[in-house]
Amino acid sequence: MSGTAATLIVILLAVGLIAAFYTARTYRVGWVQGIGLLKLRTLFRLELPEGKLAGSDETNGPVIHVYSRQSGLDVAVLWSVLDRQCLHLLHADDRRSLTLFGMRLFARTGADDYNQALEAALASGASVTVPFPPDIEPSQETLENYADLARLARKHRARLNAFHVGGAVFSLWSARPPAEAPRKFLPRLRLAQSGLLDLCDPTPPANGATAARDQDRIHDLLALARFNSNDFSRGLFLAFRDAADRYGRSDPVLEDALGGKLTYKRLLVGARALGARFEKISQPGEALGVLLPNANAVMVTFLAIQSAGRVAAMLNYTAGPAAILSALSTAKIKSVLVSRAFIEKAGLEPLVEAITGAGVTIVWLEDLRESITFLEKASAFINWRRPLRPVNAADPAVILFTSGSEGTPKGVVLSHKNLHANAAQAEARIDISPKDKLFNVLPVFHSFGLTGGAILPLLFGVRLFFYPSPLHYRIIPAVAREVRPTILFGTDTFLAGYARTAKDTDFESLRLIVAGAEAVRDETRRVYHQRFGAAILEGFGMTEVAPVAAVNSASHGKDGTVGRLLPAMALRLEPVEGISTGGRLFVSGPNVMLGYMRASAPGVLEPLADGWHDSGDIVEIDGNGFIAIRGRAKRFAKIAGEMVSLGAIELLVQKLWPEAQHAAVAVEDTRKGERIVLVTTKMPALREELRSYSRRFGAADLMVPGEIINVEEIPVLGSGKTDYVSAQKIVDEWVSSHQAGGKAD
Incomplete structure (x- = not known):
C-alpha cells in the first residue's frame, strides 16, 4: 500500500471517529453507540x-x-x-x-x-x-x-x-x-x-x-x-412518490373496469403532464370541480390537481343539478373537469348544460390530453418525482360535500395532512399489505370512497380495482369473481344487494370487508361469513374527519359497535337532555378537517374554533373504548317528554323484517310533540306484529311507529346512505293526504 493511500485511510478513519464522537455528544450516547448511530444515519x-x-x-x-x-x-x-x-x-x-x-x-x-x-x-x-x-x-x-x-x-x-x-x-x-x-x-x-x-x-x-x-x-x-412513523410534512403527490419508491414503480397497482392498468410511475407521469395543463387554466389554490366516475382517470386527475397546487372539489354526479350548482357556488368553482365518454354513457348532458348555464367552464379531459405535446410528455417523464408546485401539508387538498341526508350540503375542506393521516390511522389498525387487492365500488366523491377506497390502498402498496357504480348488484359479484379481490369496502345496503345475486364462488377470494355509513345487520354479517368466509369489520366516520374515526379489527372487535377510536384521536362526550347514558360525541385529531364552506359565504373557509368537531352523533362508550352509535342528535324524536332514537327503531324493525329496507322519521303531533312514521319496503307491514315483537324484547311502546307507509324502494344517496330528506318528503306528503293522525296497517 502506498504512503498516499495509507494517509488517506488514516484521514478517513480520523474524520469518521470525529464524526462519531460528535454524533455521540449531540445525542448524548456512548461513543460506540455514536459510531453505530452515524452508520445508520449515513447508510x-x-x-x-x-x-x-x-x-x-x-x-x-x-x-x-x-x-x-x-x-x-x-x-x-x-x-x-x-x-x-x-x-x-x-x-x-x-x-x-x-x-x-x-x-x-x-x-x-x-x-x-x-x-x-x-x-x-x-x-x-x-x-x-x-x-x-x-x-x-x-x-x-x-x-x-x-x-x-x-x-x-x-x-x-x-x-x-x-x-x-x-x-x-x-x-x-x-x-x-x-x-x-x-x-x-x-x-x-x-x-x-x-x-x-x-x-x-x-x-x-x-x-x-x-x-x-x-x-x-x-x-x-x-x-x-x-x-x-409516517411523514406527514409533505403534500399528497410526494406521499404517492414515496409509495412508488417503497413498493415498486413498475408493477400495475391500479386497474379499472375499462381494462386500463397503471403503475405508480405511469400514474405520477400522467398526473404531472395533466397538472401542467391545469396550471394554465386556474390559479394556485383554486378549486377545480371533478365530475368523474371510479376509473383510472379520476386518480390521475386527482393527483394532477395536487401536483399543480390546486384543490380537488369532488362533485356528486348522482345528486342532481340543484345540488351540483349549489356546490359550485359554495366552493366558487370556475371550471369542472369531465370526461365526454362518461357524460354520454351516463346520460348527464342535462347536468352539463346546467353547469354551463351557470357560467362555469366545462373542461373536457379527452381534449386536454390530446393537446399535450411530446415535449410536455417528455418533461413529465423526466420530472415525475416532483410536483409542479410545492405545497404545505396543511394546505387544502380536497373539498368534499356532505351527503345532505339531513339538510343542505356543506363543503368540507380537508388538507393533505388530513387525508394522509387518516389513511395511516386505518393502516395502523387493520392489517393490509401488497398481497391484497381492494375492490372499490364506492364513488370517490364520497369521503369513504376517496380516502379508504383510493388513497389508503395506493399509499400502502395495496393493488386497487375501480368499479364505476355500487348499484350494479348483478354485475359486481361476477366482476369480483374475475378480479379476485381480498378486500371490499361497502355499506350494508350494497353488501346485502350483492349477496342476493352472488354465487358462492363470486366472493371466495375475500378475507375482509370494511363497512360503514350505516349499521351492519346481523343477517348481512352472517351471510358473508357463512357463504364467502369473509369477516365484516364495521367502522364509523364522517366526511369531517376524512372520514374514518373508529373501526373494529380482527383482534379488537365487538358486535353492535363501530369499534374503537383511531390512533392520535381524542374524544369527549357532552350530555344531552333526555339521554341518560352516553352523550354527544366530539372528536379531535390530525384527520379532523380544516373547516366548512357554506352556501351563505361562498369560498370562505370557516375554521374549527378549537380543533374539536361536533359529530352530531349520540353514542355510548364502554369501558374498553368500544363506541356504540345510538343515533344522530337530529334523528331523535321527543315524544311525551322522552327522547326516542329513530336509528334504534330502524334496528328494531330490521331485526323483525331483515329482508326489507326501512327508514323512520318524525312528524309533529299536537298531543305528544312528535310521533314516528315508518317508511318500509315490507309488504304487508303490520303495526300490531311490530308492537308484539317490540314487547318481547322489552322495547317501550314509544318506539312503535304510529304509522307505517309502504314504498317500493327506500330513497338512498349515491354514497349508499338513506336519503332522509326524501324520506321526510314522502312522509309529509302522505300525512298531508291522509289528514295527519290516521293509521295505516
Missing part, C-alpha cells in the same frame, strides 16, 4: 424524533420500551439511541445474527422472554426494550404477553413507551415475507415513538376507555408509534 438516512426520546431521563424510574419488530435493524436503531445501561431483550433471529454481532459485544442483551434478567433490570432502575411480532393485529398469545408485561410494569412502577422503526420492514433483514414487504437495499428509516404511559395513572386514555385493559393500552401504544 439508511435514519430520522429521529424531534426533541428528547421518551424515558431518556430515568430519574423517574425505568421505562419499558416496546416495539413491533419489523426487521433485524430495529434493535440496532434502539441500542444506538437509548441509554447504554438499557437491557435489550432480543428476538431469536437477532441473537443469531452476524450483522448484530458487533452490537451484542457492547449492548446489554437478553432473550425475548420475561425472565430474571428482565425483573432484575427493572428492579435496579434500568430500562428495557421488548420486541413483539410485527403483526398489526396481534394474536391472542401476543395479547397475553402484553398483559404479562403490564403486570411487571405495575409491579416495578415502570412507565411504558412504544417505538416503531418505519421503513425497516423493507430492509434485507425484514421480518415480513417479500410478498408483503418488497426488499430495498438501503431503505430510509424513520424512528417514531408514542410517548410515555404510566399504567398507574388514573387518568383515562383519550379514546374514552374508562376501564381499558392493560393489554389494550399497550396495543394502542404500538399503533400510535406506527402511525407516528
